[in-house]
Amino acid sequence: MKEITLDAYGKLNLTLDILGRRPDGYHDLRMVMQSVSLCDRVTIRETENGQIALRTSASYLPCDRGNLAYRAAEAFFAAVDVANPGVALYVEKRIPVCAGMAGGSADAAAVLRGLRRMYAPQLSVEELCRIGERVGSDVPYCVFGGTALAEGRGEILTRLAPIPECWAVLCKPDFPISTPELFGCVDAKKLTSHPDTPGMCESLERGDLNGVLRRVYNVFEAVLPEKYSEVFVIKDKLLDLGALSTCMTGSGPTVFGLFDNAAGAAQTAERLRREYPQTFCAAMVNLGEQFL
Numbered sequence: 001m002k003e004i005t006l007d008a009y010g011k012l013n014l015t016l017d018i019l020g021r022r023p024d025g026y027h028d029l030r031m032v033m034q035s036v037s038l039c040d041r042v043t044i045r046e047t048e049n050g051q052i053a054l055r056t057s058a059s060y061l062p063c064d065r066g067n068l069a070y071r072a073a074e075a076f077f078a079a080v081d082v083a084n085p086g087v088a089l090y091v092e093k094r095i096p097v098c099a100g101m102a103g104g105s106a107d108a109a110a111v112l113r114g115l116r117r118m119y120a121p122q123l124s125v126e127e128l129c130r131i132g133e134r135v136g137s138d139v140p141y142c143v144f145g146g147t148a149l150a151e152g153r154g155e156i157l158t159r160l161a162p163i164p165e166c167w168a169v170l171c172k173p174d175f176p177i178s179t180p181e182l183f184g185c186v187d188a189k190k191l192t193s194h195p196d197t198p199g200m201c202e203s204l205e206r207g208d209l210n211g212v213l214r215r216v217y218n219v220f221e222a223v224l225p226e227k228y229s230e231v232f233v234i235k236d237k238l239l240d241l242g243a244l245s246t247c248m249t250g251s252g253p254t255v256f257g258l259f260d261n262a263a264g265a266a267q268t269a270e271r272l273r274r275e276y277p278q279t280f281c282a283a284m285v286n287l288g289e290q291f292l
């Protein structure tokens with residue numbers, strides 16, 4: 001196989017909880033993650049020159065070790081007993097950048113999945129996730145995909161029952177939020193509200209969409225600095241336009257609203273897009289082992 005193209009799905013946090021700071025400077029998290037149909041496209045081509053090369057459709061993105069997709073290829077060949085024959089990676093970006101949707105991690109995970117298929121099909125999903133861990137905290141989940149509980153730094157993954165049918169409108173305001181800066185605003189001991197993660201897992205298990213919608217919650221919203229208050233404006237707009245539940249995803253600033261029908265989501269996305277060009281409509285994507 002000399003060339004392969006894969007979808008690299010973005011993610012939503014149905015819940016995001018911070019349990020405490022770890023001695024290594026990271027935080028212990030507990031999050032319910034969900035893949036969505038908004039995806040980048042990653043192509044891997046064998047070049048036979050022994051090098052890793054990367055291009056992307058977004059001129060402002062780095063094409064070297066500053067890009068998680070590049071680092072994923074490096075980590076893959078460092079971890080497996082296969083010499084790099086030379087690979088050219090191309091990332092077609094569609095997931096907004098610096099958005100809280102794990103776009104960069106999704107690209108890295110797609111590189112790992114593609115290289116596994118090309119050069120090491122015997123690797124298990126667990127082994128591939130372990131390679132992903134070295135690239136970034138969200139990469140193991142992006143290798144795993146679907147509906148999952150992510151704990152520890154994000155690398156301890158448990159498959160959950162797929163979310164009942166629903167649709168998301170994703171709206172990214174025109175500013176980035178730095179993930180380390182936002183983690184710096186959190187004192188886990190002072191958080192007074194936490195998501196009901198067990199209740200979320202049970203609602204998923206029962207196929208209870210209302211139970212899921214009621215429990216969507218991200219603790220970062222409680223510590224969001226005033227300069228990012230546009231996030232709450234978008235949440236209100238989504239609710240006014242018919243969203244059943246809204247939340248910021250990851251460390252933001254993307255806000256999502258959930259809908260129980262595709263038409264309502266599509267209409268809302270169209271309305272919001274007039275004001276926020278980076279507004280998307282997405283379906284939930286349920287992936288199992290076959291994802292590899």
Ligand code: C5P
Pocket residue numbers: 025026027028029135136137138152153154179180183
């Ligand atoms: O692992 P990754 O490089 O994606 O993490 C980016 C930043 O997010 C880290 O430098 C850290 O500030 C923060 N982080 C954290 N705890 C986690 C994951 C990320 O504090 N579990």
